[in-house]
Amino acid sequence: MTLIETLFPLGWQHYLLGGLTIGAGVALLYLFNGWVGGMSTVFSSTWSYAFKRPFLQQERFLSSRQWRLVYAAGVVLGALVWRMALAGGEAQHTSVPVWQLLVGGFLAGYGARLGNGCTSGHGICGLGALQLPSLGAVLTFMGTAFLTANLMRLV
Amino acid sequence: MNTPMNPHTLTLPKALITLLAGALFGFGLSVATMIQPEVVLGFLRFQDWGLMLVMGGAAGLAMLAYKGFPNWFKRPLLGGQFLTQPAQWNRQTVVGSALFGIGWGLSGVCPGPAIAALGTGNTDVLWALAGIVLGGLAHALTARE
Numbered sequence: 001m002t003l004i005e006t007l008f009p010l011g012w013q014h015y016l017l018g019g020l021t022i023g024a025g026v027a028l029l030y031l032f033n034g035w036v037g038g039m040s041t042v043f044s045s046t047w048s049y050a051f052k053r054p055f056l057q058q059e060r061f062l063s064s065r066q067w068r069l070v071y072a073a074g075v076v077l078g079a080l081v082w083r084m085a086l087a088g089g090e091a092q093h094t095s096v097p098v099w100q101l102l103v104g105g106f107l108a109g110y111g112a113r114l115g116n117g118c119t120s121g122h123g124i125c126g127l128g129a130l131q132l133p134s135l136g137a138v139l140t141f142m143g144t145a146f147l148t149a150n151l152m153r154l155v
Numbered sequence: 156m157n158t159p160m161n162p163h164t165l166t167l168p169k170a171l172i173t174l175l176a177g178a179l180f181g182f183g184l185s186v187a188t189m190i191q192p193e194v195v196l197g198f199l200r201f202q203d204w205g206l207m208l209v210m211g212g213a214a215g216l217a218m219l220a221y222k223g224f225p226n227w228f229k230r231p232l233l234g235g236q237f238l239t240q241p242a243q244w245n246r247q248t249v250v251g252s253a254l255f256g257i258g259w260g261l262s263g264v265c266p267g268p269a270i271a272a273l274g275t276g277n278t279d280v281l282w283a284l285a286g287i288v289l290g291g292l293a294h295a296l297t298a299r300e
Contacts, residue, residue, distance in 0.1 A: 018187020074177020104262025105286020115251020128217025
């Protein structure tokens with residue numbers, strides 16, 4: 001096997017193409033609107049509609065909560081277009097156990113908001129803006145994710 | 156008189172661009188198979204390095220945008236200003252990122268793919284979306300700032 005086949009047993013082109021498409025979306029949002037398109041802030045800013053706590057009523061959530069919902073709706077739309085155009089309309093499935101999805105999701109949601117960013121906010125936008133704190137965040141969550149995923153394989 | 160406009164103001168053209176930008180994001184995640192938790196977990200178990208290409212390709216274009224556009228254009232094409240979102244290195248960033256990684260490594264799902272599951276019809280992954288929504292709420296209701 002070549003090195004490429006060892007590193008990318010499922011091929012590499014779709015990864016690069018997908019990543020560049022994501023980057024094009026982030027760049028478009030910046031070019032036309034001037035906005036930094038991390039994904040996880042919507043999980044704080046949207047709650048500002050329902051709760052009046054001072055934390056949620058910060059300007060940074062109130063001012064951006066509308067466009068963040070539109071941005072999320074766009075993600076749904078893009079995934080739907082992919083499903084209809086390239087996946088034969090089939091609904092997707094995963095075999096990861098429900099408890100791992102739910103508990104893992106909860107920790108990921110809480111942690112992303114506490115750490116002010118996720119794989120897109122720190123990983124794509126923060127690294128793209130050459131911010132050292134984001135590099136630290138990426139190395140931190142990569143580290144704990146490697147550990148967790150490999151420990152789960154042992155159990 | 157020039158009244159300073161809220162740079163986040165959502166006009167109709169800006170809403171359409173935002174929707175298109177989100178759609179590219181969701182389509183790209185799908186093409187890159189990041190919407191499949193198994194693929195993400197395969198990366199985290201050193202079986203497939205594709206995620207590096209996804210993040211590298213996306214961050215590379217983002218870097219061109221964040222470093223280039225403010226030099227080439229006075230302001231965004233639809234008005235407002237080029238915003239920055241400075242990240243901070245403090246205890247919250249470390250603890251939050253560590254917890255995020257544990258959750259990501261447990262589920263194979265992060266916020267973008269969780270949202271995309273509404274489009275791909277992956278009802279299993281909606282459990283992760285529910286978890287993220289609740290995790291965001293738990294943070295919002297306990298955070299001090």
